[in-house]
Amino acid sequence: MGEEALDAVERSMVRLRRGMSRQRLGKAAIRDHNLPVDVRVLHVVDVVDEGPDRPGEEMSVGLVATRLGVDASRGSRIVAEAVKAGYVRRVASQEDGRRIHLELTGAGRSVVEATRRTRQEHFAKAMGDWTDEERAEFARLLARFVHSYED
Amino acid sequence: MGEEALDAVERSMVRLRRGMSRQRLGKAAIRDHNLPVDVRVLHVVDVVDEGPDRPGEEMSVGLVATRLGVDASRGSRIVAEAVKAGYVRRVASQEDGRRIHLELTGAGRSVVEATRRTRQEHFAKAMGDWTDEERAEFARLLARFVHSYED
C-alpha cells in the first residue's frame, strides 16, 4: 500500500536534506555575499521569532539549544553571538533569577522579515509553474508531515 | 496569490531543515544505537547508489563531493572512509588514469537497502493516518519541488 509513494518520498527527502545542508555558508561566502552576520545567528533569530512552545512560557537559552538541536553550552554561545550582533536582547526574569528571556530587537525583527522574504522568493520560484491548488495542497500536506515528523 | 501557502511552506521548510540537521549523530550515539558506521559514510553510500548525473558518466570522488556539498578534499577523505569501511570500491578507469570509478560493494548495497528501509518506516509512521491519495499527491509534489529546488 502506497509503496511507490513512500519510496518517492524517501528519495526526495534524502535529496532535500542534502540540498539544505549544502547551503551552510562559510565565512568566505558570508563576506562575498555581503551577509549581515553568520548563519547561526540567523537560526537563533528564527527560533526566537517562533516563540516559546506554550503560551506563558518564555524563550530561554535552553529552549533555543533544544530547537537548534545542540548542546546547552553551544546554545549559550550562539545566543551570545546573536546578542552581540544586536539582534537579540536578554531580559532578566523577574520571577526566576536563573532564567533569562530572549527577545528580538528591532534589528532582529527586520532580519527575520528579510530572511523570510528571501526564502519565500526562493520557494516561490521553485513552485513557479504550480497551480494555486497545488501550492495549497503541498503547503497543507507538508505542514502535516513536518508536524508528525517532529516526534 | 498563494501568499498563505508560500508562508506555510517556508515555515515548514525551516522546521524540517532543523529537524533533519538535528539528526546528526555523534560518535556516542553511533555506539549506543549500534550503528554500523559513521553517518557520513552512509551519505557516501547513498550518493554512490544514486549513480552519476548522466548515463555514460561515472561516479568520481569529485562528484561525491559535489553531491554532498563539501570541498574536494573533504570528499576525498569521506570516500576513503567509506572504502575503508568496505562499502565502496575504487575501480581504476581504463580510459583516464587520473579518474577513479566508485562502486558499491555487496556490503554497501545491503547498507543502502537497510537505511532506505529504515527511513521509509520512519516516514511511513509520519504519514500513518494519510489516505493513499494524499501520500501519492505529496510524493508527486515533493518530488517536483525538490527537482526545481535543486537549481
Place this chain on the structure above:
DNA sequence: TCATCTATTTGTCTGATGCAAATGGATGCT
C-alpha cells in the same frame, strides 16, 4: 541555614572542514 536542583556559562578537547600546496597522469604544442 544547608542541601539540592536547575539554567547558564566557561574550560577544554576532539573532529569536521576548507584552503592551499603537492602529486600524478593526460593532453597538446613545438
Place this chain on the structure above:
DNA sequence: AGCATCCATTTGCATCAGACAAATAGATGA
C-alpha cells in the same frame, strides 16, 4: 620525443563548531 599545462585527487595545515564536564548562581525545600 620533450615540455608545459591542465585536471582529479590527495595531503598538510589551520580554524571553527560542538560535545562533555566543571564552575557559577539563583531557587526551593527540609
